[in-house]
Structures are given as structure tokens and as C-alpha cells.
Amino acid sequence: MYKVYGDVISGNCYKVKLALHLLDKPYEWLPIDILKGETQSEEFLAKNPNGKIPVLELEDGTTLWESNAILNYLADGSDLLLSEPRLRTQVLQWQFFEQYxxxxxxxxxxxIKLYQGMPAERQEEFELCQVRGHKAFKVMEQQLKRTPYLVGDQYSIADIALYAYTHVADEGGFDISGYPAINEWLARVASHPRHVTMRG
Structure with a gap:
């Protein structure tokens, strides 16, 4: 059985959780508290020397880290990772877009808002995030006006990657009510019969 080291309200960790549910793969969830410095312990750094969550531990004890890399590993050979080279590359395109x-x-x-309670010294950074976050939403909106999912007609790990933080964008101070295609897509993703919520 897989082991997932993560924080239940982390979007990056939720990507892994959601993929595992969609693929009906059993796993054990091991909670990690980043605010208590648990990702910097010697034990954790042996699993991920970069000291970040999520980490997926395989049955042989080896580990994978970086959420989108884990998604590609889990989805390989499934309907969540398109096999046609051009479409598969578009999945990667959206995953890189998500990360950058x-x-x-x-x-x-x-x-800044949810974990740190909006400290004054990060207010300027928060405002900049608002501007650049909306720029990203506009890019997504353009695509989702054309296709039901980010890569055509099929739900893929590209959608998982971007759903994770978009569906809780309000917790970061974003109002996404002005993006109708994104909101329709959020509902479409959440309607999957094996969907699981972030805190579920």
C-alpha cells in the first residue's frame, strides 16, 4: 500500500489524494505539520531531501516527491494521462503552467491568509499575488470556454493539478465569480463519481 506524507489542507497534497481516489488505489495518509517544522526533521529529509510535502512512499520503501511528478507516476497507463504524444504534452504544459x-x-x-493570518509584512506580496493569480485565471478561462477540460474532452491530471488550488481560491482572497467557464469546470470535476473533497 502507498503511504502519503502530507497536510490535509495543502493543495499540493490534495492533488495526490484526489488522484488516488479517482484511480481507486488504497493508501495510508500520514499527517505532517509544516508549521511545526516536521518537514525538516532528519527522518523526513531522508524521504525528501528538499523538505517539502507531499511525499509518496512506494511499497518497496522508495519515495517520490513533487506533486505533479507523483501525479504522472500514479496516472501512467490510466485514462487520467492521455497517451497520444501531443495531448500528453499538453497535460505537461498545464502542469508547468500550474507550477510557474x-x-x-x-x-x-x-x-499568507489561511496559514499565517495575513501578517502585515506580507501584505504587499499578497496584493501582488492577487494580480498575478487573476492573470492565471484568465488564461484558464480562455481554454475552458473552448473545451470542457483543460486538455479537450477528457478529465486528466492537468485538471487535478489546477483544480487543487483553484477550488479553494476564495481562501486566498480571490473572487472567481467572474469566470463562468472556470466555475462550470469546477462543478464538472467535483461531479466525478469517485471525487473526494480536500478535507473529506
């Missing part, structure tokens, strides 16, 4: 143009702003704003 979405997560650094949407997730960071949420961390």
Missing part, C-alpha cells in the same frame, strides 16, 4: 504561473500566486496568497 498559478501556484506561486494562488497558493501563496492562500498560505
Amino acid at each position: 504561473s498559478h501556484e506561486p500566486y494562488v497558493a501563496v496568497a492562500r498560505f
Whole structure:
């Protein structure tokens, strides 16, 4: 059985949890408290020398880290990872977009507000995250006006990657009511029969 080291309200950890549920793969969840420095312990650093969650531990004791890399591993050979080379590359395209143009702003704003309680010294950074987060949402909105999922007609790990922080964007101070295609997509993703909520 897989072991997942993570924080239940972390979007990056939720990606792994959601994928495991969609793929109907059993796992054990091992909670890690990042605010208490548990990712910096000697034991944890032996699993991920980068000191971050999530970490997926395989049955042989080896570990994988970086949420989107874990998604690719779990989804390999399934319907969640498209096999046609051009479409598979588009999945990667959206995963890179999530890590460079979405997560650094949407997730960071949420961390500042939800985890840290909006400290005054991070207010300026929070405001910048709002601007750049909305830029990312506009890119997603354009695509989702054209296709039901981020890569055409099929739900994939590209959707999992971007759903994770988008569906809780309000916890980072974002109002996404002005993005109708994104909101329809959020409902579409959540309607999957094996969907599981972040805190569920």
C-alpha cells in the first residue's frame, strides 16, 4: 500500500489524494505539520531531501516527491494521462503552467491568509499575488470556454493539478465569480463519481 506524507489542507497534497481516489488505489495518509517544522526533521529529509510535502512512499520503501511528478507516476497507463504524444504534452504544459504561473500566486496568497493570518509584512506580496493569480485565471478561462477540460474532452491530471488550488481560491482572497467557464469546470470535476473533497 502507498503511504502519503502530507497536510490535509495543502493543495499540493490534495492533488495526490484526489488522484488516488479517482484511480481507486488504497493508501495510508500520514499527517505532517509544516508549521511545526516536521518537514525538516532528519527522518523526513531522508524521504525528501528538499523538505517539502507531499511525499509518496512506494511499497518497496522508495519515495517520490513533487506533486505533479507523483501525479504522472500514479496516472501512467490510466485514462487520467492521455497517451497520444501531443495531448500528453499538453497535460505537461498545464502542469508547468500550474507550477510557474498559478501556484506561486494562488497558493501563496492562500498560505499568507489561511496559514499565517495575513501578517502585515506580507501584505504587499499578497496584493501582488492577487494580480498575478487573476492573470492565471484568465488564461484558464480562455481554454475552458473552448473545451470542457483543460486538455479537450477528457478529465486528466492537468485538471487535478489546477483544480487543487483553484477550488479553494476564495481562501486566498480571490473572487472567481467572474469566470463562468472556470466555475462550470469546477462543478464538472467535483461531479466525478469517485471525487473526494480536500478535507473529506
